Amino acid sequence: MKLSNLAWAMMVSAVAIVPAAAQDNQSVNVVLTEVLDVIEPCMAARSDVGRVVLQNINETLTEYAPAESALKPRLATEWSQIDEDTWEFKLREGVKFHDGSAFDPADIAFSIDRNKNAALGCETGGKYFGGMEFTTEAIDDTTIQITSTPASPILPLLLSVMPIQPESDPADTFTTNPIGTGPYKLVSWDVGQSLVVERNPDYWGEQPVVTGATYVFRTDAAVAAAMVQAGEADIAPNIAVQDATNPDTDFSYPNSEMSALRIDSMLPPFNDRRVREALNLAIDRDAMIGTIFAAGVEKATQQVPPSTIGFNHDLQPWPYDPDRARALLAEAKADGVPVDTEIEMIGRINIYPNATEVMEGIQSMLLDVGFNATLQMYDVGEWNRYFVKPFPEPRAPNLVQVQHDNAKGDPVFTAFVKHHTDGSHSAMSVPEVDDLITRATAASGDERKALWEEMFAKVNDEYIADVPLFYMVGFSRVGPRLDFKPTIATNSELQLAQIGFK
Template sequence: MTLRYLIAGALLASTAVSPALAQDNTDITVVLSEELDLVEPCMATRSNIGRVIMQNISETLTQLDVRGDAGLMPRLAESWEDLGEGTWRFNLRPDVSFSDGTSFDAADVEHSFARVFSDQITCESARYFADTELSFEVVDDLTIDITAEPAQPILPLLMTLVTIVPSETPMEFVDEPIGTGPYVLSDRAIGQYIQLDRRDDYWGEQPEVTSARYVFRSEAAVRAAMVETGEADIAPQITELEATNPATDFSYPNSETVYLRIDSADAPTSDLRVRQALNHAIDREAFIGTLLAEGTDLAVAIVPPTTLGWNGDLEPHAFDPDLARQLLAEAEADGVDVSLPIEIIARTENFPNVAEVAEALTQMLTDVGFNATLRMVEVAEHEQYYSKPYPESEGTRLILAQHDNSRGDPVFSAFFKYHSEGTQSGIADPEVDDLIERATAATGDERSALWSELFAVVHDELYADVLLFHMVGHSRVSERLDFRPTIATNSQLQLSEIGFN
């Protein structure tokens, strides 16, 4: 199947638009590409959940300014200070209440982190702290000391990842999230919609949006059409093909990196030459301006170029199918069974044209001699393959995924993607482990240099994964709204940032 054929098929796909949804004044409708499988606050760092929950229902101690240059800003913590020896003191905002009427205090912060790290549930945000042990001391109701071991110089930035829940929240996933945010989940019809309504007793400034209904449509053309006809107000994710109206359509460099995660513990990908062959089999340039938008960058790291420690000396692995075939032949001559099956697992609606991209990748691997197949799965099933323990298989699996890092430091990516104990790592290398641990504890130029060295090792020496693209996002926004997408729009959509024209 050629790339041209895949693109043609993508352009023909569409479904009927459903009847109009009622809207009134400051009520809005948001049409998303995939439904939430969970409404659990500790999972809000996963993009499909974060778009609804993060900073709308549930808030964090700190937040990063992605619309200006204010950097790290207060949210539930008014201020913080470094007490030395790995301990930071956070001074909490007074007169804050949860949507159930209970008061927010330091005990809620301690409990929220206890849930994140509990062995009774598996929380997405825990992955970012996998190499750091945190301990807590409640000084008083509005003061809490948090100690990181080893010392974590950017601990306040890490606080942007954990949403705060009441102390009474059980150690299990919840269906009715309680938060301090400006909205409450008021209704949910699984498979149809989620409704958020504004709280009258919110501690902060009242947002202009009074309610938001989230609906789900898998086809980008349908999402774009719904905004055009007034059935929806925002489609955060459409394709370049639909982005034809300068008055409503916006492109923006987002913080997502698309890649294929390789498990180097499996045969045949345990052999370096096989991993090299995977990288040289892919014609990355062929996707840009066809299935992926113009402006998409070829990736050489798991993080975007705006990240600390970016290594400008790295080059994308060249498309060289003859070299890929040669590497496979050399591995086979040394006894590696290169005929073992390689299954690509991709998440439906993960990004625009994901199915067509996955099909083209599978074909490219097949063309150089890999026994490659493709399986598209929903988000919950994808998670079973994306995170440890990985299911056993004959041969191996390549996980097509999109990783977000909008916070500017590799600490939000490196450990769980590359450390031996990382929950989504496909390698186990002592040098990599050491680099990650030293970089995490370092500051200034040393921190930047260590991250840069790590990127070079995983890309040029280990071929740890198949890095593909730094993505460009496209959104359609109704002309009645005052809103522009940012680098964070794919992972969170703060309703408080939306105004009306």
């Protein structure tokens, strides 16, 4: 089947890509394994959107550089804390949006309000700004004060994930023509087929070497890798471990992603802790390492990578113990828990390489210990209905395949959205956890670290909110004419301005 897909892709991709390449040999062709269903900047927290939009079309006030563990200026040149609740940001002068309008404090206020609009359903707002309210005050044309409730001691870092949009963008619907301040502007989007950007001649910063990019979508990672090998594409940022076979073009990198299954613990039988424990004990993680997952992955214990402050090093990976899993299910059943209820496994096609094979393997393991598990694999648009509140009703108890990125170094980018009662991805409700998240978010220093450690222990050991799988390793294939090496950020963004030519 892969051979027929490959042959088809090579014929089609030649038509889709060659015109862009023929125009300029300093443009690049990017092949992505997930098909974009939106190009809305407030959805850039989703990796498929972020790889195209983030810092290419729309920029943020600040930018976190993981390799340096440093927060750097972007649209804001400096910032300072006015009081416990308020930060002041000095804005870069002379910046214009792609439509020629001037960037000013009103655009920041608009972007914050837009991301916080629950009816719009922005992934960035729901994922990173849940439980927080903001007020803004323009001091002058290049100065804005932002007040957060509760107070956020890391607000400048938090704003490194919010792309700024012009006040002229629609306030209550997604845009299909993103306008930003970035080094590239959108030329065309052929939905489901390709997307083209070109260099912004009026960009405020240094002009990048890459003059433009054509993105095409191929859902088979093997096809994407083969296109780079054949010279039909320049880079495939996300390929499968079994396709990373060429040491001259293929790069592995720790990508700050954590893979898991989210347990809908609000519904029986998952509202019984014994059943949630049985889920974890039923899975043979060791058998997946070096087969459908890369040899370099590490077994996960919580939703943030070990480099994050407040990571709880006392938590241990779940062992594989199918006999214990069967015993727990039997014990729960004897107490009247409906363990025979059909549970739905909800997977996302190409959320990471081999995603379908992973879910099929886990389904087999769950069936083996006595779970009544069915599996559905969806594209990102349909999967998102089960991933983000409000969940579809009526719903069956479900396990949702997830992958979460936290390259920023603080659990504030994870905890509320994943574990708070009101978190947009959360399927749990534990008042003690909510309280810990609220207190940790407002704390600093050693107190912040200790509160996050306590929160992760309660979520992952006492309560068991998820089925943690692995801290991931990513693979990219980079064509021989490019000067580019993937980093920890590559899974969530692909800055064209960071690409050069040999």
